[in-house]
Amino acid sequence: MKKIVFFFLTAALFINCDKKAEIVSTVTVKNNLSMDREFETVEVDISNLADEKVANLVVLDAENKIVTSQIVDADFDGKNDVILFQPTIKANQSKKYTIAVSEVKNKADTVYCFSRFVPERTDDYTWENNRVAFRTFGPVAQKMIEDGVKGGTLSSGIDAWLKRVQYPIINKWYKKAEKEKGAYHKDHGEGLDNFHVGVSRGVGGTAVKVDSSYYFSKNFTSYKTITTGPIRTSFVLNYATWDANGKQIDETKHISLDYGQNLSRFEIDIKGTETISTGLTLHKKKGVTNQNDAEFWISHWETLGDSKIGSGIVTTKSYFSGSEKYVTPKKDESNHFLHLNVVNNKVVFYSGFGWVKSKQFNNKKDWENYLTNFSKKISSPLIVTKN
The missing domain is CATH 2.60.40.1180 (Golgi alpha-mannosidase II)
Incomplete structure (x- = not known):
């Protein structure tokens, strides 16, 4: 902006x-x-x-x-x-x-756009606004997996929390989970987390393609919360240098989510590669993928539980470098990828989802129209001048 x-x-x-x-x-x-x-x-x-x-x-x-x-x-x-x-x-x-x-x-007292580190649930980092919520996973969760300790998570994928209320739910859901294990995996009227990530890219995790294979980082190593408030939450996630078949990749994610939006903005500082990809998990490979090269977006529409969900990623012309539906028998590694050119050691894209039960979108057409209109807006931002 x-x-x-x-x-x-x-x-x-x-x-x-x-x-x-x-x-x-x-x-x-x-x-x-x-x-x-x-x-x-x-x-x-x-x-x-x-x-x-x-x-x-x-x-x-x-x-x-x-x-x-x-x-x-x-x-x-x-x-x-x-x-x-x-x-x-x-x-x-x-x-x-x-x-x-x-x-x-x-x-405006309500902090609709909120994010925080969650040490009480291992070490998630979570964020939300009045429409959607997300989380990703930290170094303690990674070490638990590496040490064979139950309850860890090894993933740099982005998890989707399906909320259907406008007020903040992150603190409330975690608090309830302290009393009832896995409480937020059930819909008590506000939504739920039934979106499986595993080692997939979830909704906007990144990867580097070398030859015909994709490589990606482990969990974030540190974080910095920048702001929360009525309009925006933003934060920084740092990652340890990771290997992509011989390429040493340095990656820092600057993530923000604004009021009224379904897509988080990812501004990623990246070194060690000229291209990077960001993906949408295909889960059980029964959903419908789509892409619009003219508007620089990809999408995935699927049945999740007793409802439908659309996920999507949008970028702008300078970063756009095509897309690929990548299907593999390896568990959780099938993703619909958007390829991005690294420009001055940076890429920018927007990633998120729309859940039918939230009553924000009725069908696949509504969701894809949202992605198209979103693309037009970020390609032609509002012009601000001083009088």
């Missing part, structure tokens, strides 16, 4: 209840697509503002109503330097927003 830098202006405006707000800047957000847009996050650079002003920033729309925002330390230097918000804009239109210092606070 595009960032802009703004400078402090000496002005004032009035918002509800005659509360004064000191204008910092006004910005215009433009939608160049012929479709209405919402739940897309705009980032505005606030690094030149004093800490006391940053702490009291709000975003106002044209009617001086406060728009939900979130302040983030994006470069990990201990200073908040970006403010996030999600404009709602009609097709081919523009809207103006004001950034201001105000005594009226942002009242």
Whole structure:
């Protein structure tokens, strides 16, 4: 997403209840697509503002109503330097927003976009928003497998937690599992985890193809949580150098999930290869795969339990390098792969799922239309300019 830098202006405006707000800047957000847009996050650079002003920033729309925002330390230097918000804009239109210092606070208290390390369940890392949830696995779970200890997990695949409520469930499900082993594998009205990962790529795990075989890392070795809040959660996962048939691969994953989205954003720093692949597990190989080279996505639609689920991965033109449905008799290693070009030691893609029981999508067509529209949006991001 595009960032802009703004400078402090000496002005004032009035918002509800005659509360004064000191204008910092006004910005215009433009939608160049012929479709209405919402739940897309705009980032505005606030690094030149004093800490006391940053702490009291709000975003106002044209009617001086406060728009939900979130302040983030994006470069990990201990200073908040970006403010996030999600404009709602009609097709081919523009809207103006004001950034201001105000005594009226942002009242968005619910942390819909949440992530954390979970030491009470070995050492998962989990994340969620109001629509979906995910997890992946850490070094303790790996060592348990290597030492023959029951209950470990050896996988760098991405697990899908199928939630069908908007409120946060991660802490609640783990807490319930402490009292009832495997509680989140049953649907008690909020959803469940019945999505098997094993050594598969799950929903967006990575791999490197050498000749006709795929190689992938073990579990993450360390993590850093960057932010949680009403609009975004983001974090970093580090991996030990791993071998891909003689290639030594260094990999760090920067993962974020925004409010209103079904797909997590993966920005991966990668060294040791010119291409990398990201995959969707084929489970029992009874689902339907599809790909759209023009819109740079792959998908898998399958029956899971008593419902249907679609998984998908989307990228942009500069990273896209084709796809492959890889089927093997090896357990859990059949995946539908999206191939990516490594550009300046980096790849970016978006991966996630839609579950019919969540009532977000009704069928395979709905899911694939979502992937196509998502692709169009990330290929033509909202344009943000300072006025």
